[in-house]
Amino acid sequence: MKSVRQQRLEERRKKAEEQRLEKERIAKEINDAKAKLQSKKQKVKKKQETKNRLRRKINMRVKREDIKNDPHLYELKKKEERERYHRRKQEGKIKTRGEMSRRELKVIRCRVKESTRRYRRKKLVQQSTELQDNPDDEFGAEILENVPLTTRAETLRLRGRKKKSASRTAAHKKVKKVQEENAALKRALWRSQKRLTNARKKIPLSPKSQINKEMRGKKINPVVKGKLILGEVLKRQVTESFSVKGNKIKGAAYKIFRGSLLKKYKLKGASGLSPKMLKKYSEKNMCPFQNSRARRQHSINKKADVEKFFCSDDNSIECADKRAVKICFGKNRVTKRKRYLKGRMSDLYLSYIQSDEKPVSYSTFCKFKPFYVVMKDLKERDTCLCTKCENMELLMQSLWQAGISPVSTNLSLLRSLCCSPRTDDCLQRKCNKCKTNEVAFRPCENENVEVNLSKWETLPEMKIDSKTGVQKETKRNFRRVKKVSIQALKKIYPEELEIFLDHSFKETHQTRILRNKRENLTSGEMYIWMDYSENYSCKFSREVQNHFYAGSRDNVSLHTGVLYLEGQKHSFCTASESTRKDPPATIAHLIPIFEKFLKPGVTKLHFQSDSPSTQYRNKVMFFLTTQYIPMLYPQITSIVYNYTEAGHGKGAPDGVGAMAKTTLDNAVQSGLDMESFKSAVELLKSKSKTVYIEEVDPKKMTEIDKMVPSDLKPFNGTFSVHQFTWTKEYSNKLHMNNVSCYNCTAGSSCIHYKLKYSPWVLFEQAGESDENTPTASPSPPKRKRKSKVASFCNGDWVAVKYGAHWYPGFVQKVNPQNLLVDFLVKHQRKNDLFLWPSKPDVQTVLKQDVMYKLTEQPRAVDRTLFKVPEHDFISSLML
Numbered sequence: 001m002k003s004v005r006q007q008r009l010e011e012r013r014k015k016a017e018e019q020r021l022e023k024e025r026i027a028k029e030i031n032d033a034k035a036k037l038q039s040k041k042q043k044v045k046k047k048q049e050t051k052n053r054l055r056r057k058i059n060m061r062v063k064r065e066d067i068k069n070d071p072h073l074y075e076l077k078k079k080e081e082r083e084r085y086h087r088r089k090q091e092g093k094i095k096t097r098g099e100m101s102r103r104e105l106k107v108i109r110c111r112v113k114e115s116t117r118r119y120r121r122k123k124l125v126q127q128s129t130e131l132q133d134n135p136d137d138e139f140g141a142e143i144l145e146n147v148p149l150t151t152r153a154e155t156l157r158l159r160g161r162k163k164k165s166a167s168r169t170a171a172h173k174k175v176k177k178v179q180e181e182n183a184a185l186k187r188a189l190w191r192s193q194k195r196l197t198n199a200r201k202k203i204p205l206s207p208k209s210q211i212n213k214e215m216r217g218k219k220i221n222p223v224v225k226g227k228l229i230l231g232e233v234l235k236r237q238v239t240e241s242f243s244v245k246g247n248k249i250k251g252a253a254y255k256i257f258r259g260s261l262l263k264k265y266k267l268k269g270a271s272g273l274s275p276k277m278l279k280k281y282s283e284k285n286m287c288p289f290q291n292s293r294a295r296r297q298h299s300i301n302k303k304a305d306v307e308k309f310f311c312s313d314d315n316s317i318e319c320a321d322k323r324a325v326k327i328c329f330g331k332n333r334v335t336k337r338k339r340y341l342k343g344r345m346s347d348l349y350l351s352y353i354q355s356d357e358k359p360v361s362y363s364t365f366c367k368f369k370p371f372y373v374v375m376k377d378l379k380e381r382d383t384c385l386c387t388k389c390e391n392m393e394l395l396m397q398s399l400w401q402a403g404i405s406p407v408s409t410n411l412s413l414l415r416s417l418c419c420s421p422r423t424d425d426c427l428q429r430k431c432n433k434c435k436t437n438e439v440a441f442r443p444c445e446n447e448n449v450e451v452n453l454s455k456w457e458t459l460p461e462m463k464i465d466s467k468t469g470v471q472k473e474t475k476r477n478f479r480r481v482k483k484v485s486i487q488a489l490k491k492i493y494p495e496e497l498e499i500f501l502d503h504s505f506k507e508t509h510q511t512r513i514l515r516n517k518r519e520n521l522t523s524g525e526m527y528i529w530m531d532y533s534e535n536y537s538c539k540f541s542r543e544v545q546n547h548f549y550a551g552s553r554d555n556v557s558l559h560t561g562v563l564y565l566e567g568q569k570h571s572f573c574t575a576s577e578s579t580r581k582d583p584p585a586t587i588a589h590l591i592p593i594f595e596k597f598l599k600p601g602v603t604k605l606h607f608q609s610d611s612p613s614t615q616y617r618n619k620v621m622f623f624l625t626t627q628y629i630p631m632l633y634p635q636i637t638s639i640v641y642n643y644t645e646a647g648h649g650k651g652a653p654d655g656v657g658a659m660a661k662t663t664l665d666n667a668v669q670s671g672l673d674m675e676s677f678k679s680a681v682e683l684l685k686s687k688s689k690t691v692y693i694e695e696v697d698p699k700k701m702t703e704i705d706k707m708v709p710s711d712l713k714p715f716n717g718t719f720s721v722h723q724f725t726w727t728k729e730y731s732n733k734l735h736m737n738n739v740s741c742y743n744c745t746a747g748s749s750c751i752h753y754k755l756k757y758s759p760w761v762l763f764e765q766a767g768e769s770d771e772n773t774p775t776a777s778p779s780p781p782k783r784k785r786k787s788k789v790a791s792f793c794n795g796d797w798v799a800v801k802y803g804a805h806w807y808p809g810f811v812q813k814v815n816p817q818n819l820l821v822d823f824l825v826k827h828q829r830k831n832d833l834f835l836w837p838s839k840p841d842v843q844t845v846l847k848q849d850v851m852y853k854l855t856e857q858p859r860a861v862d863r864t865l866f867k868v869p870e871h872d873f874i875s876s877l878m879l
Contacts, residue, residue: 207232302360306368309352313511316341316373317650319658336372337655343411345369351411354420386647387456392500394454395493402451402486404441413439414504427505447487454481506739507645510722513740514608514642521566526598527606528590530561531649532581532615533573533657536664538680540673555579556680559589559696560656563597570597571656571691573684577677578698582614583621584708587628588701592694594633604746605629607641610649617643617721619714622734623762626726628707637728638746643721656691663687715760723753724760730803733759757844792819792847797854799874800845806878808834808858808868812842819845824858824866833865834858851877 067073088094097105197203205213211228310316316339341348345366353359360368392410399405407413417437418426425431461476484492518527538554540547547553557579563570574589607625609616630636644651664674667683674680684693715721715736723737727747736758737750744750749759792798796811798821809821823841824834852874858866868874 207236302364303368306352306360306365307370309355310341310348310369310373311339315343315348315351318655336370337658339370339373340376341373343409347409347411350415354415386503386645388500388503389647391455392496394456395489395496398451398453398484399441399489399493402444402449402489404444404486404490405439406442407439410500410504417501422508424505424509427501427508429501441490444486447490448485450483450485451489452481453484453489453492454479456480503645506722507648509739510642510644511648513742514644517606517740517742518564521564523566524601525566525604525606526602527564527608528561528593529564529608529651529653530559530586530590531609531651531653531657533558533560533654533660535579536661536680538674538676539668540675541668541671554676556677557581557585558657558660559586560653560660561593562652562656563593565597565599565602571652572596572694573656573660573688573691574694574696575677575681575684576696576698576701578696578701580698580701583616583618583624584701584704586615586621587624587704589696590629591632591700592696593692594629596692596694598633600635603635604638605636605640607639609641609643611643611646611722613718617718619712619718620708622715622724622760623708623712624704626731626734627762628704630728630731639726640723640742640746641725642723642740645722659691660684660688660693712762716757717755720755725750732762734762735759792850792853797857798845798850799852799854799868800849801851801878804878806851806874808854809843809845817846819847819850821845827865830865832871833861833867835864835866 067077085094089096095104097108100108204210207229210232211225215225215228319338319340346362349362349365352365389410392413396405396410396413397408400408407416414422414427416439417434419431419434423431426434429435456477456479458475458477459480460473462471463474464471518529521527536556536558538556554577557576558573559576560573561571563572572593574592576585576589578585611617615621625641626639629639663684664680667687668674672683674683681693681695684691715734717736720738721736723740725735725737725746725748726733730747733747735747735749736755738753738755741750741752744752792811792814794811794814797808798811798819799806799808800821800823805826807823807825809823811819812822813820821843823837823843825837825841827833827835852870854868854870856869858868861867
């Protein structure tokens with residue numbers, strides 16, 4: 001009898017043994033699994049290597065076949081093989097017959113015999129095949145006679161091969177027959193099993209079985225029976241189509257029930273579909289599911305094209321108002337700055353389809369319009385419109401309302417007169433294709449009928465001061481409406497059209513040329529686009545009523561812009577307590593920008609601004625830009641200043657100003673106080689990460705005021721200037737152009753758009769210095785003492801100095817201060833001879849600028865050349 005302790009020990013031993021065996025079993029299973037996995041990996045690897053080897057073999061075979069088919073490659077390959085053979089032979093890898101042993105020679109001979117035998121047999125088979133295919137070939141008999149007879153052993157071998165092939169063919173046929181019988185038995189077995197399964201699961205009968213069951217015991221025409229089966233099949237097919245997940249297939253299935261016949265004969269219920277499903281997949285609800293992926297992608301591409309068209313500066317303009325933002329609420333919240341359309345949607349659509357873009361329907365065009373491109377609201381009405389454009393628009397509306405003009409807007413007018421797209425020649429009426437285009441006015445029976453014509457005008461108005469009673473003359477700008485006959489409208493139209501086309505030419509030309517220049521700057525150029533923003537009024541988050549009145553608010557003057565370098569863009573905003581916006585203030589605002597961004601290698605400056613005469617386009621700005629800035633920065637050798645057309649100067653600087661004022665207003669809304677200029681500037685510097693903010697001291701403006709000469713003469717034609725150029729070589733001369741031109745060299749007269757009185761001399765050089773000596777003095781220039789001016793009369797001949805040369809001219813007209821002179825030009829090779837130019841060179845010359853009055857008129861050397869008798873004396877005056 002074992003004790004309890006012994007029993008427990010035995011149980012522990014058994015349990016330990018069982019655990020050991022279990023661990024061994026698990027370890028064995030793991031090892032087997034690892035071995036199996038390793039074996040499987042090896043098999044897969046071996047299989048992959050076999051596939052790769054076979055693939056390489058096939059590729060090499062195809063490559064060799066391609067080389068054989070190409071004679072050139074085949075010759076190169078044979079040449080390569082020959083070189084390889086000779087190289088291996090020289091290395092001793094290939095033995096010659098003299099170096100081989102007798103056994104090796106015997107093996108080689110057997111191998112050659114076998115390969116020769118195979119080659120001849122192959123050729124024999126090819127020849128016999130060709131003879132069988134062409135039995136009437138006259139050359140076949142001769143070839144057959146020359147074919148050598150096979151040996152006895154060869155004949156027996158071929159006969160045995162034929163018997164073997166015949167027995168193999170018979171075996172294949174027998175195997176194929178057995179396989180077909182097995183397949184038939186399998187089909188019969190599957191059919192029986194399927195019937196048994198259907199009987200157990202109660203699966204519905206097939207359409208044919210269903211019709212047979214319903215028509216059992218009835219005589220029915222086979223044609224009618226076929227139609228019944230077809231109806232049952234269609235019914236089940238529709239039900240099956242509605243059971244799939246794809247909405248596209250469901251929509252296609254619903255098209256069967258879209259007609260009126262099923263509804264007329266009340267057979268929609270017989271389809272087996274519930275009314276709820278029919279309503280769910282109706283024509284209205286299925287429309288979103290009918291576009292395939294390709295159509296959706298095509299729609300996305302069209303949408304991108306339409307959005308690009310709307311966002312172009314030719315069709316919409318970005319709003320500079322600080323509150324002009326649009327927010328798109330949805331899955332992805334998007335904030336965009338508003339853009340205002342430049343015309344009606346119908347007119348823009350006509351422009352779109354006439355361009356090279358992909359055409360879309362008008363409804364799609366409106367649907368794809370970006371959410372932030374909107375028509376202006378009444379609160380957002382235009383208050384900075386161009387006077388010329390608006391007056392032309394009002395004139396065209398009057399003509400259209402009178403029923404004689406087919407166009408009513410400026411955009412449609414330009415579309416009817418100019419090519420698409422419009423060019424500078426089209427707007428100047430120089431294009432050979434469209435210069436004869438005119439608006440076809442409709443005939444009018446009574447041209448004396450009066451219509452309303454509105455026009456913006458600036459007229460003087462007399463006002464009486466209520467306190468002093470003094471009458472003062474003021475100028476007031478308002479829209480005047482008057483009655484005009486249709487005949488008078490037609491007379492006004494050509495004059496206004498000429499003004500409008502010239503204005504449109506300048507606007508489009510400046511936009512295109514300046515944009516192209518900004519995008520193609522070189523390493524030594526800097527481009528500054530600038531504009532004054534509306535003054536910002538400092539404010540508190542909470543104010544008393546009296547703070548609104550009596551000038552309690554501090555104003556901040558903001559000068560904004562964008563600076564362009566080669567491959568770089570920098571936005572800037574300078575602020576000042578002084579609200580001055582005259583040329584000295586502008587230069588003071590620009591100095592911090594130069595200190596920050598002007599690099600040592602930059603020698604050419606380009607400016608762009610709008611053209612108000614009190615800010616940018618005046619004689620003081622001309623002087624300070626070309627004399628004061630080069631004095632501060634001697635590295636500047638060339639300056640080009642560009643003005644946009646009046647009323648069309650909005651752009652990137654306005655967006656910078658809107659950003660600055662929006663930042664300040666947002667701070668006030670959040671509870672901060674913008675009580676002073678200092679607090680506003682500090683906040684802008686802390687919040688604006690991408691815009692350079694700098695403070696301008698008003699004392700600097702006062703210092704610059706002292707540098708402006710008091711007797712600076714104006715340029716005759718300042719309002720026509722859209723570009724002036726300056727170079728350090730001729731520092732006292734400015735070349736004025738009607739529009740911007742970068743084809744001509746800066747500092748020289750433009751042959752395309754030069755103004756009448758260009759070049760303009762800012763001041764006379766002190767002393768008798770040479771014309772080529774560069775000077776750039778910002779102080780008031782010293783002038784020569786005025787000598788006695790000679791008396792002139794019509795018909796006199798004079799000599800006038802231009803640059804480093806002098807030219808003779810004929811006085812056509814004498815004015816009190818100047819002369820109208822028709823000049824001769826120098827011969828290209830003979831400097832002492834002159835000739836009349838192909839186009840008359842008539843210039844206005846001040847009397848004090850006349851160098852010498854000729855005592856004799858030029859003498860004719862031949863039919864075209866003239867010589868001045870006093871040539872040597874006048875040339876000595878140039879020294």
